[in-house]
Amino acid sequence: MSSSLIPPESLARVGEVLSEPVTVRIDRREAQRYAYAVGDVNPIYFDVDLAHAAGYRSLTVPPLFITHALVRPEPAQKLRPDGLYEDSTTVTLKVSRMMFGGEEWDFLEPVCVGDEITGTTRLADLDQKDGKKGPFVRLVRETTFTNQDGQIVARSRQIGIAR
Amino acid sequence: MSKYPTVSTVEVGDELPVMHKSASEAELFLYSAASFNPHRIHYDRAYANYEGHEDIVVHGPLQGSWLTQFITDWAGPEARLLSVEWQNRASAFVAEELEFSGVVTSIDRQSGSVELEIQERKHDGSLLMPAKATVRLAES
Numbered sequence: 001m002s003s004s005l006i007p008p009e010s011l012a013r014v015g016e017v018l019s020e021p022v023t024v025r026i027d028r029r030e031a032q033r034y035a036y037a038v039g040d041v042n043p044i045y046f047d048v049d050l051a052h053a054a055g056y057r058s059l060t061v062p063p064l065f066i067t068h069a070l071v072r073p074e075p076a077q078k079l080r081p082d083g084l085y086e087d088s089t090t091v092t093l094k095v096s097r098m099m100f101g102g103e104e105w106d107f108l109e110p111v112c113v114g115d116e117i118t119g120t121t122r123l124a125d126l127d128q129k130d131g132k133k134g135p136f137v138r139l140v141r142e143t144t145f146t147n148q149d150g151q152i153v154a155r156s157r158q159i160g161i162a163r
Numbered sequence: 164m165s166k167y168p169t170v171s172t173v174e175v176g177d178e179l180p181v182m183h184k185s186a187s188e189a190e191l192f193l194y195s196a197a198s199f200n201p202h203r204i205h206y207d208r209a210y211a212n213y214e215g216h217e218d219i220v221v222h223g224p225l226q227g228s229w230l231t232q233f234i235t236d237w238a239g240p241e242a243r244l245l246s247v248e249w250q251n252r253a254s255a256f257v258a259e260e261l262e263f264s265g266v267v268t269s270i271d272r273q274s275g276s277v278e279l280e281i282q283e284r285k286h287d288g289s290l291l292m293p294a295k296a297t298v299r300l301a302e303s
């Protein structure tokens with residue numbers, strides 16, 4: 001067994017809420033800006049009549065937008081040299097690099113403009129694996145998104161690969 | 164007749180229309196802004212090189228949103244995306260020509276949900292992102 005890349009104090013955090021729940025009202029302009037930035041100009045994000053005709057209460061939003069809607073505003077003083085923010089939710093690992101490994105999403109209820117969405121993120125999983133290029137850590141952050149009626153609208157599992 | 168697949172018209176083996184994507188520097192910058200992501204590897208070439216990337220890196224979540232667009236453009240506005248998952252196996256870079264392709268792998272005509280297998284590939288055919296999704300199609 002190679003030496004552990006996961007300090008015991010980090011392993012002990014599995015299951016922990018990584019950041020306090022954030023609640024945000026889904027904003028039409030922000031969602032449309034996101035849709036344009038992706039190049040996904042689906043009419044149900046822009047034309048309320050077409051959204052109604054497709055069975056939505058109001059304009060809906062690109063499926064993955066809710067992650068970005070919930071990003072907390074941060075002061076520029078917290079920017080690190082790599083451009084990312086200093087983040088108290090970072091899980092300490094003995095690695096030099098964290099890469100984006102992918103995501104898994106379940107969509108349970110529609111999300112529409114004006115909804116109040118609350119996101120809560122937990123450290124769902126943390127384990128060390130042996131790959132072709134040596135040991136790496138797989139870190140899973142799970143976010144549960146609920147709406148103003150208390151319904152769970154979506155769940156995301158964001159997978160980070162660190163080595 | 165609907166231009167979109169329905170529970171009664173869809174067949175296993177149906178292929179989704181191929182979608183091409185490529186992001187310029189300005190488009191990547193716009194995505195950084197819209198997603199409130201200041202990571203330098205997405206707009207600063209010298210810094211991306213310093214971190215060992217051959218060029219400015221396309222955001223993983225941007226490719227995730229391209230993936231959901233690929234699915235919803237095929238399925239149409241009355242369909243509902245139920246789940247999607249993908250793995251980012253390699254990095255995509257600014258201005259690279261990328262191609263999404265996908266196929267229907269199973270159908271549950273009772274519930275109307277279909278499963279898809281999707282790939283995003285580079286111009287040379289190498290696999291960037293394998294993905295799976297479940298969509299509930301419109302009834303007619």
